[in-house]
Amino acid sequence: MTGHAGGEPHRLTLAHPRGVSEILVGPGLLAAGAQGALGGVAAWCRGRVVFLLTSEAPDRHCGAAARHLLETAGAARIETIEAPDGEAAKTVESAASVWRQMLARGGKRDSRLVTLGGGSVGDLGGFVAACFLRGIDYIQIPTTLLAQVDASVGGKTGVDLPGGKNTVGAFHHPRFVLADIDSLRTLPVGELRAGLFEVVKMAALLDLDLLDRAEESLERLLGGDAEALTPVVAASIKAKLDVVEADLEEGDRRRLLNFGHTLGHAIEAEFGYRGLRHGDAVAHGMRFALCLALRRGLDPQFAERIRRLIDRIGPPDLAAVERGVGVHLEVDRLIAAMGRDKKARESGLVWILPAAPGRGEIVADLDPEVVRTELRAFLEDSRAASSGGAR
Ligand SMILES: NC(=O)c1ccc[n+]([C@@H]2O[C@H](COP(=O)([O-])OP(=O)(O)OC[C@H]3O[C@@H](n4cnc5c(N)ncnc54)[C@H](O)[C@@H]3O)[C@@H](O)[C@H]2O)c1
Ligand SMILES: [Zn+2]
Incomplete structure (x- = not known):
């Protein structure tokens, strides 16, 4: 990784079986692209029909800049x-x-697609x-913290089924x-928090320097300070x-990214994907893990x-949320939901747990009784600690 000296973006690369993903991180990227400074991107879309897939908020805040970039890059047409x-x-x-x-708008095999938005738009766009036509090239322009640190890469x-x-x-x-x-400037603080929980997930198991940095700069991060972010x-x-890179097609190492997700996904499913952002569910999942x-x-x-860092970021x-959504979380239902998750194995639940500072372990043989007991205590504690009181 090169440093962020003199306004140069950080540049990272991911080599994969079909080529290389180049990842640029920094403030002012869209503006720089619009001035023709992102040469590789220009070569990529010059003379092509480029589809810009976005949604209302990112389009309102960043759409003009993204279209300007693509025009400067020489796109034949932007749809x-x-x-x-x-x-x-x-x-x-x-x-x-x-x-x-x-x-209908003339898409061909050599057309390009650009996603502009959060992880939802990115996941849809990548799949599209x-x-x-059996696969076209695309670029991700992630505009939420969660999409930048996690969803846009890898x-x-x-898409989802019911x-x-x-x-x-x-x-x-x-x-x-x-x-x-800079695209994070307009992001609601709740979305920043949700993205920061995914940062904690990676820092705790993979990068203790990042953990130090997140702890030290947390107030600035929550304030959306570009220099800290x-x-x-x-x-x-x-x-x-x-x-x-160690594990391109979801073998075991990639599972480390699922710290907090075993229970997190089950909570999201039990709430019917209402009332709680994904990152917030992961925060509770990490506390339980x-x-x-x-x-x-x-x-x-x-x-x-x-735990302290998670609490400082402040999960809901x-x-x-149980009261708001009208769903009382129950141990048996949560365990059943975890078993249905596509990340579970035939043999049972898989837990990603911190084993030591900066190191995680993948655990598939936890005693189900221990899980039940801990989960019951966890739910009771969270109700007892609730500002609105237990029900
Ligand atoms: N592919 C992966 O590896 C991977 C990894 C993690 C998460 N995901 C997926 O990502 C999705 C969640 O992504 P998300 O957290 O970005 O949520 P999201 O895409 O739903 O975006 C959250 C909200 O932020 C708004 N928004 C986006 N950019 C904005 C901006 N710049 N200013 C103001 N508002 C803005 C959106 O309109 C939306 O309302 C989930 O579907 C999850 O499954 C995928
Ligand atoms: Zn996640």
Whole structure:
């Protein structure tokens, strides 16, 4: 990784079986592109029909800059397509609608696709690009912190079925990822928090320097300070790349990125994907995973350190969400939901737990009774601690 000297963006690369993804991180990327400074991107889209897939908020805040960049780069034509906001973008129906619009507007095998938005638009766009005319090249321009540190990198794309999230998809790596830190300026603080939980996930298990940095600069990060955010986004992507490169098609090492996700996904599913952002569910999932890790001998000081950082970022009060959504989380239902998750194995639940500072372990043989007992205590504690009181 090169440094961020003299306004130069951080540049990272991911080599994968079909080529290389180039990842640029820094403030002012879209503006620099619009001045012709991103040469590789220009060569990529010169003379092509470029489809810009976005949704309302990122289009409103960053659409003009992205179109200007693509015009400067010499795109023959730019066709903007708007997807529904948020998770609603990730359906087979919206993928089909985008494919139909691309065909109707002259999409060909050598057309390009650019996604501009959060992880939802990125996951949809990557999937659309993977399948359109058996696969076209695309670029990700992630505009949420979560999409910058996690979703835009690593080649996983897909949509949801009513029965489960990310159940239809493909591996398809973007040619470029342009993580423009300035696009985070308009992001609601709740979305920043959700992205920061994914940063904690990577820092705790993969990069203790990143953990130090996140702790030290947390107030500035939550304030959306570009100078604080840039190195944190770059280091998070680097941490993710290290495990993705070690393990391109979801073998074991990549599973480390699922710290907090075993219970997190089950909570999201039980709430019907309402009331809680993905990153917030992961925060609660990490707090619970720490309870299990302590049982396996994790240093209590390290567990407390991670717990404190999560609490400083401030996950939503779980019991208050229960009341708001009208769903009372139950141990048996959560365990059943975890078993249905596509990340579970035939043999049972898989837990990603911190084993030591900066090191994670993948655990598939936890005693189910221990999980039940800990989960019951976890839910009781979160209700007892709730500002609105237990129900
Ligand atoms: N492919 C992967 O490896 C991977 C990894 C992690 C998460 N994901 C997926 O990512 C999705 C979540 O992504 P997300 O957290 O970015 O949510 P999101 O895409 O739903 O975006 C969150 C909200 O932020 C708004 N928004 C986006 N950019 C904005 C901006 N610059 N200013 C103001 N508002 C803006 C959006 O309109 C939306 O309402 C989930 O579907 C998850 O499954 C994928
Ligand atoms: Zn996640």
